[in-house]
Amino acid sequence: FGLGFHIGGAFDKVLDIKQCHLQPEPSNKIRNFVKEYAIEHGLSFFNLREQVGLLRTLVIRTNSKGDVMVTLACTSLGEGEINGKAPVLSLLDAISERFPEIKSLHYVINSKGNDSFGDLPVVNYAGEDAIYEQMEDLSFKIGPKSFYQTNSEQAYRLYSIVREFADLKGGERVYDLYTGTGTIAQFISKKAASVIGIEYVP
Numbered sequence: 588f589g590l591g592f593h594i595g596g597a598f599d600k601v602l603d604i605k606q607c608h609l610q611p612e613p614s615n616k617i618r619n620f621v622k623e624y625a626i627e628h629g630l631s632f633f634n635l636r637e638q639v640g641l642l643r644t645l646v647i648r649t650n651s652k653g654d655v656m657v658t659l660a661c662t663s664l665g666e667g668e669i670n671g672k673a674p675v676l677s678l679l680d681a682i683s684e685r686f687p688e689i690k691s692l693h694y695v696i697n698s699k700g701n702d703s704f705g706d707l708p709v710v711n712y713a714g715e716d717a718i719y720e721q722m723e724d725l726s727f728k729i730g731p732k733s734f735y736q737t738n739s740e741q742a743y744r745l746y747s748i749v750r751e752f753a754d755l756k757g758g759e760r761v762y763d764l765y766t767g768t769g770t771i772a773q774f775i776s777k778k779a780a781s782v783i784g785i786e787y788v789p
Contacts, residue, residue, distance in 0.1 A: 589601035589602065590603060590604070590632070591618075598635060599634070599635040609737075613688060614647045614655075616686070617645075617686055617689075620681075620682065620685055621645055621659075624682075625678070628669055630642055630665065630674055630678065633662060635702075638700065641675070642660075642675075643661055643697055643702060644697075644702050645657070645658075645659055646658040646660075648729065650729065650739060651739040654718040655686075655690055655718070656690065656717070656729070657686075657691070659675070659679065659693070659694045660694070660695045660704055661696060662698050663675075679692060679694060679712050679713070683712075683713045689713070689714060691715045691718050692713040693709050693711055694709070694710050695708070705732055705788060709732060717729055717730045720739055722742075722743050722770065725770075725774070727768045727769070727770060732788050733767065734767030746770055746771050746774045747774070749771055749774070750778070753775055753778070756778075757778060757780065758780050759779045760782075761775060762782075772784040
């Protein structure tokens, strides 16, 4: 019943975390609520080695304004019903009711052998389809599949240094490979003739 982080060097082991200091609340409260709900209602946790179980991963993202996005990955919606709905949908309802501050709530069905879901459709279950991060005069849309640095303040510092080191003169064409949400590309765009960001996530 571990719900936390993968243990280094062990692809199939999870260190159960009660209090994570890397994210602000309500991150811990959401994670602990999901674990308690799952145990109380008999929702199984996915065993990566045995490839059995229902609940796979829980992704919680928070922007600098405190907007929260939650994405739950599971192998199916579950068998039977809880409160008249499929077990996973009932869990999502419970999350939404308990944490009305969640701005964007999603789920994805992942029955593959690994935890990646970049190639799978994500369902926006409640709220908006994305949250936004502001840096200088730029606004970045962050969806469930978007790559965006998890520490917004450090990301801003990093991108500022990249822009400084690039030392562009104004006539260059810049390619930003694996651009994610395009933060670096946008940051340097004012100092280049053109910027092309390449990313497999639309």
